[in-house]
Amino acid sequence: MTDAVVPDGHEDDDRRAGAEPTAAERMRERRRAAFAKAERVLWRPGFRRTVRERLAVLDAASEVYDLDGYADVYGDGIVEDLEQRVAALLGTEAAAFFPTGTMAQQVALRCWAGRTGSPTVALHALAHPEVHERHAFSQVSGLRPVRVTGEPRLPTAAEIRDFPEPFGTLMLELPLRDAGFVLPTWEELTEVVEAARERDAVVHFDGARLWECTPHFGRSLSEIAGLADSVYVSFYKSLDGFGGAALAGPRTLVEEARTWRHRYGGAVYQQFPTVLSALVGLERELPRLPDYVRHARVVAAALREGLAAAEVPWSRVHPEEPHTNEFRVWLPYDADVLMEAAVSQAEETGTFLFADAWDRGGPGLAFTEVSVRAQGLEWTADDVRAAVADFARRLPGA
Missing domain, CATH: 3.40.640.10 (Type I PLP-dependent aspartate aminotransferase-like (Major domain))
Known part of the structure; x- marks a missing residue:
């Protein structure tokens, strides 16, 4: 998973005019739309917000700087x-x-x-x-x-x-x-x-x-x-x-x-x-980062417990206890299968548990990154386990 040269959702900007969108492009559009409508996410990064929403950040500018300068x-x-x-x-x-x-x-x-x-x-x-x-x-x-x-x-x-x-x-x-x-x-x-x-x-x-x-x-x-x-x-x-x-x-x-x-x-x-x-x-944000790190450990533990309870054939949360407020989850499925499950869950329930892309980590193996920020603090361990159970039901063989 890369720090994209252009933000998520813009990768198809140079597509030939009039060309039919590819399956990957259609999935990106579904994912972007699902994220915009999702009521529950662990993180809502700036690059996935509208211009109006991003400009709203500057509403607090007068609190941090003399705008008359x-x-x-x-x-x-x-x-x-x-x-x-x-x-x-x-x-x-x-x-x-x-x-x-x-x-x-x-x-x-x-x-x-x-x-x-x-x-x-x-x-x-x-x-x-x-x-x-x-x-x-x-x-x-x-x-x-x-x-x-x-x-x-x-x-x-x-x-x-x-x-x-x-x-x-x-x-x-x-x-x-x-x-x-x-x-x-x-x-x-x-x-x-x-x-x-x-x-x-x-x-x-x-x-x-x-x-x-x-x-x-x-x-x-x-x-x-x-x-x-x-x-x-x-x-x-x-x-x-x-x-x-x-x-x-x-x-x-x-x-x-x-x-x-x-x-x-x-x-x-x-x-x-x-x-x-x-x-x-x-x-x-800086004063809140320690809270995010501490809660990421709660989320990671609940993810492990939820995946085990759902009897997913193999899974890994890495590190088991996150070192920061970000970590990875590995599952034994193709990346497109996991992305479909994640987006479908968001579309149908309003909960986007795994909102980042799934990347191929080997044959039949993929990983995603999980980041816990302000929105994630609202999730309890029970919330995470319930979302994992619903996600797992959408996987092949469930």
């Missing part, structure tokens, strides 16, 4: 205020706003490459740049990614120490989304960072969802970010902003990054709507 021009004003707030939250000297995380991380890593003298970036085989960015590191930034491990977990300290070739930067994705939003323990993370430093490498955190990590580690954002030399955070993944990202770290690095941001086309004339949505997210 002037709008930004090429990164001043409100953009600088957001940067200062992020730096304070993460405990870094400075932060720079970027229109995308892909740009922010390319800039960060090429800056480190210049400082370390090495273009080699060690990362996980499932890291976002390796899976979802069309080889941007090598094609655009001249960096050389090397894969430390492909195991569905973060790299270990031993793997870092024993890696057979030199690298200038170690990049760690926290959490590792494509392994199931998994995190190491705090002790494991500190050991990995120490192992990289023993090799004279700098450490960069891909913290797109770093905001969600504090309950698992039992540490503050500044303590987590303080382990790394630089950190990237997203404003739309956890905080439901319109978009945007920030790169945080030493002031000299951030100043250099601003120069590269301009060169990469990231010096946008005005960005105040996106920045306002980020400020609203920091005010409203």
Whole structure:
């Protein structure tokens, strides 16, 4: 399952005019319509809302910023205020706003490459740049990614120490989304960072969802970010902003990054709507994330219990106790079969239990991602088990 280049439901925008929609396109339309009408979901992300609904987010803008101030021009004003707030939250000297995380991380890593003298970036085989960015590191930034491990977990300290070739930067994705939003323990993370430093490498955190990590580690954002030399955070993944990202770290690095941001086309004339949505997210969503994480564990346990009670031939909730408010569910059916069951349930009952797409994980095996946000807090364990029972009845052989 990818962080789509375009939001869910827009994949068919370039279809030939007049062409008949494919089965996949028809399913996307059904899924989008069912989601819009669903009365019960675990999460209602911004990209599945109408323009009017998204603009309503800015109704709270006056609560987080003085709207009588002037709008930004090429990164001043409100953009600088957001940067200062992020730096304070993460405990870094400075932060720079970027229109995308892909740009922010390319800039960060090429800056480190210049400082370390090495273009080699060690990362996980499932890291976002390796899976979802069309080889941007090598094609655009001249960096050389090397894969430390492909195991569905973060790299270990031993793997870092024993890696057979030199690298200038170690990049760690926290959490590792494509392994199931998994995190190491705090002790494991500190050991990995120490192992990289023993090799004279700098450490960069891909913290797109770093905001969600504090309950698992039992540490503050500044303590987590303080382990790394630089950190990237997203404003739309956890905080439901319109978009945007920030790169945080030493002031000299951030100043250099601003120069590269301009060169990469990231010096946008005005960005105040996106920045306002980020400020609203920091005010409203950030304090609630620990509640989402705690309730995700309730939902995950109820899903396991419900699937077992329904006697589904095999299932897995991974991790069994989620590390963040997001996790994966695996079932022994083809993806299209599971999508049909999920959408049919939503259409007929108004409950969309598995609202994300199902992806093929192997022959007769598929997985989906489950995210628990504000809407999910309304679900009790009994609600989840009842929804699982209804979903399971729609599967072949039930």
